[in-house]
Amino acid sequence: MKKIVIIITLVLCITGCKKHVENNAEINTKPNIIWLMAEDISTDLECYGTPAVKTPNLNKLASQGVKFENCFVTNPICSPSRSAMMLGVHQNKSNTHNHRSNREVPLDLTYKPLTYWLRNEGYTTIIGHHSVLKKGRKTDVNFKHSQIGPWDGKENFGLFDKYDTFEKEDQPFFAHIQLKATHRGDWWDKIRENSKHPVNPDEVVLPPYMADHPTVRLDWAKYLDQMEFIDDEVGMIVNELEEKGMAHNTIIIFIGDNGRCNIKGKGYLHDPGLHIPFIVYDPRDTGARGAINKQVISSTDITATVLDYAGVKIPDYVTGTPIFSKDFNRTYVFGARDLWDEVEEKSRAVTSGQWKYIKNYKPEIPYEAHQAYLEFYRPAVHVMRTLKLEGKLNEDESFFFNDKKPVEELYNLEQDPHELNNLANNSDYDIIKSTLQKELQQYEDAYAPISDTYNPVHPIAVDVLKWVKDEQPEEYQKMLSGIEIGWDKSIKGYKESLK
CATH class of the missing domain: 3.40.720.10 (Alkaline Phosphatase, subunit A)
Incomplete structure (x- = not known):
């Protein structure tokens, strides 16, 4: 009887130890x-x-x-x-x-x-x-x-x-x-x-x-x-x-x-x-x-x-x-915007979560650059363009549709999370702007491209949009009114027209 108890105890111990090892192995995986x-x-x-x-x-x-x-x-x-x-x-x-x-x-x-x-x-x-x-x-x-x-x-x-x-x-x-x-x-x-x-x-x-x-x-x-x-x-x-x-x-x-x-x-x-x-x-x-x-x-x-x-x-x-x-211990994130389809751009930013500084190297290119692909997918842009022409947008709503971008932008994100009040030309914030300008330049120097190879791809959206304008004028007018006419349908029609 004692032998049986000893054997059972050993089996339970071995089984328990095995499960413990397996569990530890799982934890350490x-x-x-x-x-x-x-x-x-x-x-x-x-x-x-x-x-x-x-x-x-x-x-x-x-x-x-x-x-x-x-x-x-x-x-x-x-x-x-x-x-x-x-x-x-x-x-x-x-x-x-x-x-x-x-x-x-x-x-x-x-x-x-x-x-x-x-x-x-x-x-x-x-x-x-x-x-x-x-x-x-x-x-x-x-x-x-x-x-x-x-x-x-x-x-x-x-x-x-x-x-x-x-x-x-x-x-x-x-x-x-x-x-x-x-x-x-x-x-x-x-x-x-x-x-x-x-x-x-x-x-x-x-x-x-x-x-x-x-x-x-x-x-x-x-x-x-x-x-x-x-x-x-x-x-x-x-x-x-x-x-x-x-x-x-x-x-x-x-x-x-x-x-x-x-x-x-x-x-x-x-x-x-x-x-x-x-x-x-x-x-x-x-x-x-x-x-x-x-x-x-x-x-x-x-x-x-x-x-x-x-x-x-x-x-x-x-x-x-x-x-x-x-x-x-990160203080800033360095953001950059360059080529997007047919729009050649160069803008840089640093943000600390509280402050955002943006430098626009090409202010002559407006934010609303009529990029071809986006024409198919931004009803708000089409509607607000019309409202802008009708004089129905306020200053905050008009910002995106201005003819030029500011050369510099500075925002207090804690007080102004929607970035409506550009403080870049406010002398009260010169010290903050100067600090962020220096941070931006340090990032630009540290993150200079390892190569200048540049092989962009021609965006087919440019051709599709031209085809819609020339061959589908009714669809184009729908687009201008804020109706999404469908990218897949449009590119399919364009490709069929090439056959």
Whole structure:
């Protein structure tokens, strides 16, 4: 009898020890990382205080993780911003700052993509997701690359290992998933039509620089409909993690790739173009639940943080710093705007979260530059152009439509979050302006491009818009009235006309 008891005790002890070892092994396993990148969004989420929109899944991530209130991208346009995050280095420094340029030019061998280092640490790298809109596979970076395959920067330029699915055997994995719905597209109307509770245009709160017009309100409501759609996608991904038993060891990062595609947003160095939502949920860090972080964050810091999570020694060229490291202490984010389609531009900015200084090197190019692609997707611009001609815009609403940009802009973001009061010519703020001018120049010197190679791509939107004007005059008049005539339909018609 004693022998039986001893044997049972030994078995239980061995079993318990085995489970303890397994549990410790799970705890010590490198974390999986999912980087959710929503396209073209500012901080227009319920958890950031935006009225009329419901984002319960992102609210939950924020309440169980860390919500950052002062995160800024380094460029307000998708491909330069994505290039900076993929490399962890400011896009100007790596010569990836001109939109849709240098796509066939290999990176200087100084730089390597984020996923190169993750692979070296044993990570499976994944692009896209099987259930989100359009599969979420966008990379859109301004250097030679392919989505799948190995990387050596000389003959092999693959960024990821596989598409769309994360499984237990992929662990540890890094999944880069694009949430495309918020990018303007012909799907906006369909998503609104299929919504069980479309956002009420009467309930939205417009920024004071936008005209209070029914078309503008409806366009804003449609934008918030897309927010609710991607929130559902976030919930779906979280549920999949739980069903596959990987939620306990998977960090979820949620950001925008640049600001909202609207007036003073995407493409411009004002806060709606640079200021993005940023939420980090780490299930292993129970002490961080519901934290609100007000530190100034650059999007390249997010890249450094991912590398740090994975145990990668941060490469010397990286211009970001791991956010949760003890020595993290950022004062400014350096923002830059250069080529965007056919508009040759050069503007620079530094922001401290409290102060923003912008230097416009080409003030003769107005903010409202009649860029071809945007003509298809900005009803508010068309409506407000007409109101401007009719003398029905106030000073704040007219700013975006002035014939020139100011050479310099200075804003107190705490007192003037919508950047309405330009203090650049107010002598009371000369000391602040001088300080920011010096900071800007130091960034420009430090982040001077490593190369002057410049191979832009001709934007087909220029040709499509001309075709619409010449061959579809009725459709063009609809566009001018604030009706979206459809980019997909227009480009299809243009291509058929060439046959």
